[in-house]
Amino acid sequence: MATIRYKSKQLAMRALKQYIMPILAGVLFIWLWQQQIFHKLFNIRLHQLPLPSRIWDTFKDNIELLLSYTRYTMTEALIGMLIGSLIGFGVATIATAWPKWGSGGLLLIAALNAVPIIALAPIMNLWFSDGLGSRIAVVTVTTMAAMAFNAHKGLNSVDPNALDLMHSYGSSSFQVFRYLRLTNSLPYVFTALKINATASMIGAIVSEFFFSSGGLGYLLSNSIKVAKMSMGWACILMAAVAGVIFYMVIEKAEKWSVKWHSSQRNML
Amino acid sequence: MKRIKDRLLPSLAWLFSLLVIWQLVSWYLLEVKETTLAQSKVPYIHEVVHTLFTYGLTLLQEGWSTFINAGAGLLLGTAVGAILAILMSLSTWAEKTVFPYVILSQMIPVLGLAPIIYGIVHDENWSRVIIAAYITFFPVSLNMLKGIRSVSPGSLELMHSYAANRWSIYWKLLLPNGLPGLFNGLKIAAPLAVTAAILVEMMGARHGIGVIMLRNLYYGPSNTYMFWSTVVASALLGIANYLLVQLIERIVTPWQPAFRTKGGDN
Amino acid sequence: MIKKQRHYRKSALILTLMLVLTAILSACGGNKDNNAASPSTSAQASASAQSSGEAASKEPSGELTKVRLQLKWLPQTQFGGYFVALDKGYYKEEGLDVEILPGGPDIIPEQQVANGAADIGNTWVAGLLSHQEEGFPLIQIAQMSQKSGMLLISKKSAGINTPADLKGKKVGAWMGGLEFEILALLEKYNLDSTKDVTLTKQGFTMDQFLNNQLDAASALTHNEYPLVLAAGVSENDVNVIDMNTEGVAMLQDNLFANSEWLADNQETAVKFLRASFKGWKDAIANPEEATDIVMKSVDQGSTTREHQLTMMKAIGALVLPEGTDNSKIGYIDAAAFKQTADIALKFGVLKQEVDLSKAYTNEVWELATK
Numbered sequence: 001m002a003t004i005r006y007k008s009k010q011l012a013m014r015a016l017k018q019y020i021m022p023i024l025a026g027v028l029f030i031w032l033w034q035q036q037i038f039h040k041l042f043n044i045r046l047h048q049l050p051l052p053s054r055i056w057d058t059f060k061d062n063i064e065l066l067l068s069y070t071r072y073t074m075t076e077a078l079i080g081m082l083i084g085s086l087i088g089f090g091v092a093t094i095a096t097a098w099p100k101w102g103s104g105g106l107l108l109i110a111a112l113n114a115v116p117i118i119a120l121a122p123i124m125n126l127w128f129s130d131g132l133g134s135r136i137a138v139v140t141v142t143t144m145a146a147m148a149f150n151a152h153k154g155l156n157s158v159d160p161n162a163l164d165l166m167h168s169y170g171s172s173s174f175q176v177f178r179y180l181r182l183t184n185s186l187p188y189v190f191t192a193l194k195i196n197a198t199a200s201m202i203g204a205i206v207s208e209f210f211f212s213s214g215g216l217g218y219l220l221s222n223s224i225k226v227a228k229m230s231m232g233w234a235c236i237l238m239a240a241v242a243g244v245i246f247y248m249v250i251e252k253a254e255k256w257s258v259k260w261h262s263s264q265r266n267m268l
Numbered sequence: 269m270k271r272i273k274d275r276l277l278p279s280l281a282w283l284f285s286l287l288v289i290w291q292l293v294s295w296y297l298l299e300v301k302e303t304t305l306a307q308s309k310v311p312y313i314h315e316v317v318h319t320l321f322t323y324g325l326t327l328l329q330e331g332w333s334t335f336i337n338a339g340a341g342l343l344l345g346t347a348v349g350a351i352l353a354i355l356m357s358l359s360t361w362a363e364k365t366v367f368p369y370v371i372l373s374q375m376i377p378v379l380g381l382a383p384i385i386y387g388i389v390h391d392e393n394w395s396r397v398i399i400a401a402y403i404t405f406f407p408v409s410l411n412m413l414k415g416i417r418s419v420s421p422g423s424l425e426l427m428h429s430y431a432a433n434r435w436s437i438y439w440k441l442l443l444p445n446g447l448p449g450l451f452n453g454l455k456i457a458a459p460l461a462v463t464a465a466i467l468v469e470m471m472g473a474r475h476g477i478g479v480i481m482l483r484n485l486y487y488g489p490s491n492t493y494m495f496w497s498t499v500v501a502s503a504l505l506g507i508a509n510y511l512l513v514q515l516i517e518r519i520v521t522p523w524q525p526a527f528r529t530k531g532g533d534n
Numbered sequence: 535m536i537k538k539q540r541h542y543r544k545s546a547l548i549l550t551l552m553l554v555l556t557a558i559l560s561a562c563g564g565n566k567d568n569n570a571a572s573p574s575t576s577a578q579a580s581a582s583a584q585s586s587g588e589a590a591s592k593e594p595s596g597e598l599t600k601v602r603l604q605l606k607w608l609p610q611t612q613f614g615g616y617f618v619a620l621d622k623g624y625y626k627e628e629g630l631d632v633e634i635l636p637g638g639p640d641i642i643p644e645q646q647v648a649n650g651a652a653d654i655g656n657t658w659v660a661g662l663l664s665h666q667e668e669g670f671p672l673i674q675i676a677q678m679s680q681k682s683g684m685l686l687i688s689k690k691s692a693g694i695n696t697p698a699d700l701k702g703k704k705v706g707a708w709m710g711g712l713e714f715e716i717l718a719l720l721e722k723y724n725l726d727s728t729k730d731v732t733l734t735k736q737g738f739t740m741d742q743f744l745n746n747q748l749d750a751a752s753a754l755t756h757n758e759y760p761l762v763l764a765a766g767v768s769e770n771d772v773n774v775i776d777m778n779t780e781g782v783a784m785l786q787d788n789l790f791a792n793s794e795w796l797a798d799n800q801e802t803a804v805k806f807l808r809a810s811f812k813g814w815k816d817a818i819a820n821p822e823e824a825t826d827i828v829m830k831s832v833d834q835g836s837t838t839r840e841h842q843l844t845m846m847k848a849i850g851a852l853v854l855p856e857g858t859d860n861s862k863i864g865y866i867d868a869a870a871f872k873q874t875a876d877i878a879l880k881f882g883v884l885k886q887e888v889d890l891s892k893a894y895t896n897e898v899w900e901l902a903t904k
Contacts, residue, residue: 021365029369042388047648047669049384104279107507108286113459114506116466118639119481119499122739126309130734130747146407149455157448157524188452191414195407195456198374205377209639211737217377218709218735224379225642225710226883227665232380240375247371305745383645392651470638482638483608483836485739487761494836 050230058230059237065219066238073204073215074242076132080139081200085193087140088147095148096155096181097173106148113145117203121210130211138207143196150192154185190254197246205239287313308492319493320500326480327501334477335505338465341400342457342509348401349408349457350450356409357416357442374406382471396468403464408453415449416442448524451517458513459506466502477501598631599802604652605637606787609831611817611846612756613656614824615678615853619813621827628805634831639738644670647792653799654806659785659871660878661711666893667884673793674894676807676864677871678814679852682783684715685759686775687743688750694773697723697780703749706736711883716752718782718877719775740765750775756848764841784874786852789864800898807902811863818850818860861903866894 032038034052039045059066091109095102120141124134158180166176208217216235223231291313297306307315320327352370356363378399385395419442427437469478481498484491517524605613616634619625625632635652637643643655644665659674666672686705688694694703697719705720707713713733720727727733736742736751740758743751744765753759763769777783789807796803817824825843832842854860868890875888 018364021361022368025365025369044384044387045648045669047665048387048645101278101282104282107279107510108282110455110459110510111503111507113456114462114502114509115499116463116478116481116502118467118470118478119485119495119502122485122737122741123309123499125737126305126741126745129745130742145459146456149452150411153448153452187414187418191410195410198371198406201375202377205375209377209379211735211742213733213735220377221379222710226661227644227668227670229668236376236380240372243375244368244371305741308741379640382640383642383649386651387649390650467640471640474636479636480836483832486608487837487841491836 047227047229050233054230055233055237059234062231062234066216066234069214069216069219069235070238070242073201073208073217073239074246076135076204076207076215077139077200077246079132080136080204081143081196083136084140084143084200085147085196088144088192089151089189091144091148092151092155092185095152097177106152109145109148112141115141117142117206118210121207124207125211130213135204135207135212135215139200139203142203143200146195146199147189147192150188150195151185154188155181158184186257187254190250190257193250194247194254197250198243201239201243201246311492311496315493316496316500320497323494323497327477327497330475330477330480331501331505333475334462334465334469334502335508337396337400337468337476338461338505338509340397341464341468342404342454342461344397344401345404345457345461346408346450346454349405349453350412352405352409353412353416353446353450354438354443356413357446363413370406370409373402378403378467378471396465396471396473399468400461400464403467404457404461407456407460408450411449411453411456412446413449415452416446418449419445444521447521448517451513451521454513454517455510458509462502462505462509477505598626598629599799599805600631600633601625601654601802601806602633602635602652603806604635604641604643604646604655606641606643606656606658607637609634609636609828610757610837611821611825611828611842612787612849614817614821614828614846614849615814616810617813617828617831618817618824619809621830622813622816624809624812625806628809630802630805630809632806632809644672644790647790648672650792650795653795654789654791654803656787656789658711659788659874660714660883662788662790663875663878663888663893664711664883667886667888671793672790673796673892674788674790674866675796675803675898676789676810677785677866677894678789678864679785679787679849680858680865680867680870681852681855682715682777682786683754683756683848683852684777684783684786685753685755686716686719686750686777687753687759687762688773689746689767690771690773692749692773694750694775697775698725700750701725701730704732704734704747706734706742706748706751708738708752709735712752714877714881714883715777715782715784717881718784719777719780721880722780722782756845756852760841760844760848764838782877783870784877785870788866796898800901803898804901807864807898811902814853814863815860817846818854821846821850864899864902866896866899 030052033049036046036051039049088109091102091105095106117138120138121134124137128134128137155177162180163176166180171179204215205217205220208215209221212218216239220232220235220239223229223235290310294306294310294312297303297310298312303309352366356366381402382395382399385398386392389395389398423441424437427441432440465476466478466481469476470482473479477498481495481502484495484498603616605616607613609617613634616632620632620634635646637656642661643652643657644662646652647655648665648670654675655672656678659677662672662674686697686700688703692703694700700720700723705716707716716733717727720731725731734742734748736748740751740753740762742748743753743762744767751758753762759774762772789810791803821843825839825846828842828846829839854863871894872890875884875890875893878884879887
């Protein structure tokens, strides 16, 4: 009896931590915003940062357009991120298997990652025309780096003792890779995917600023330039919701697949 | 000496073969397929290099300005990211409450954010640094948190069994454990800081690679080599920043398995 | 007991960290004078130094009134008059220390001026109107280009000989407030912008047009059109639709001020306009000289003097159309302004009819030209 009560109390605590606190914080934040506390505190004018109620009205009035644009942007982000993460992981694998010849690939990725979207967008537009392809390409480039560096770290930070042990059993380097390195890299890979979840969304949005006739970024930049700030913020709201959902899906996948890893145990 | 040569040679070989392929594609598009805007799509390398040298001094000066901006943004971003990570590792309450909003914040593009930040700080230089930091802090924070969290339970139990207080657990175990994560985050953030600095320079700065990049892009195909030169310059800046982080990583965290010269695969 | 203590310590640590975080963030806000080392400040110094001589910029600016002008786009001869006025010291003669802030794709001059980042801005009229409707405290004080520079250009091969031929074509427009003349043109010929044509967002380069991704593209007489010609497209191979002759022209480059700032600084605004008009007259009369002056503010390698000269001549034709008296520079023409506002209202940039008396004032202009 006592244990059950203890358990349900624990569960309640977890729910409190997991959902109620963040929601409370959000509600408080929105309330402060609505009451213009931020506006007064930082001396922001209403036309610079519209109130949540007004953003919500715009959001409701344009929900269909916003949803269809979100789908458009999400498609770019998702496909780009998948390709980018695959390439990043591939480069990391090569750099691990043949460190001498492969580490140049990581450097190349660092170089690509420093080219800003404003330069990538026109290049990709020339290469892939102004359809979805060019934005997918931009997202691909912006998401490669996080995966490459993280996967490389994960594949290489294996316990030297375990490595010695496997060698002493006469394991082939493929076996070392499969059983030791790959499993060790999983948590790192998921961290990269989480970074990429947000990076791919923002990458898709920003690349839509330049050559696109659809998507949240297109609507956002057009709205802000003609002072429709509430529409702009409705786009940001939509992007934020999509981004957080994207992130949470990856987090769930992580929980499911790396249960054994210590970063998932509540030690602290 | 030999080690450096061994390391450098393969990278150089890569670079060389890549350039050859690029040059061939460029030649093919221009001379064989005769595509429109062939040189804007894949320009001849010798032309880009030529421009790179002709305007080398300008690019170097502007590049330096970008490098400084990127550095300032990266420093602030790292500080904020690391503190956030420690804060979230200290208390799951803080993590669960703050983290969804950290993700959310990443979804606000600079176009929407810039006027508000300026409205708050009323100084263009500081708003630029803050925006650069805002772009860079996320990977740092996430990776460092992961690093701290992945401390082996055994070590933690050991510390507890010695009745170590929280301070020394952090100082002796958790923070050193978070460092590789921090550096991993920094490696992602370092080239990103260059992107951020360039982005921010386009918002009305007078100097920096971003300013030249924008102008050459805008003035069209006749300036394509100069545009590509700025792309190369930004890529080189990214590499410089990355190597710098890697160097510091080796100095600060020499115990990481990948850096050991003995044991394991090596 | 120990546990409790630990808990306190933990809370204390969290609190400290939060304090440090806020300290860092507020340091960013508070440290406004601490940017002496930052590159862009030195850049400002050098910008004013090169234009008005070393000695002048070192002088304490005690008597000079600071005015910041926010351009809509990059420094180029499109804004030649201001650069000439700055270089020749016309602003200083009026007791002004003018700083010209460059624009860019992410810079919205209306925001900058409303924010106080600049005192006077340059933008297109439709953009200004939409910001005014949203409550931005802005008012127009001069109209620099009296005609629209907007063209819709197409390659002869696309077969667009009259605007009616646009049906079924892919048409490029700059969105974000710059597309309304194109929309008005389509409407004039009974073309539905969502069905009859594929309206596509045009980037700020002409790559899409040159690469044949667009059948017809927006182009300004003073910039994109000469760029297309410079890229090797012959003038004989291009069909041009001019918004002025089609009667769907909207006013473009203007000058506007923060109305709160203007209330206290009308004198300064008058001086600014007087010196600017003087600069523009010089620039139009002597485009070669104006181009040389502007080239000093353009970095090496990014544009050619030739292109800037073409631009200077083309913008001159908009600021002072043939047959106009040069004392009329900068005057806001009520009819043209109303046409702009009407088109903006029709295509949904504006929700309500504009109160023209609040949108612009010719008062400053009259004082400046007296």
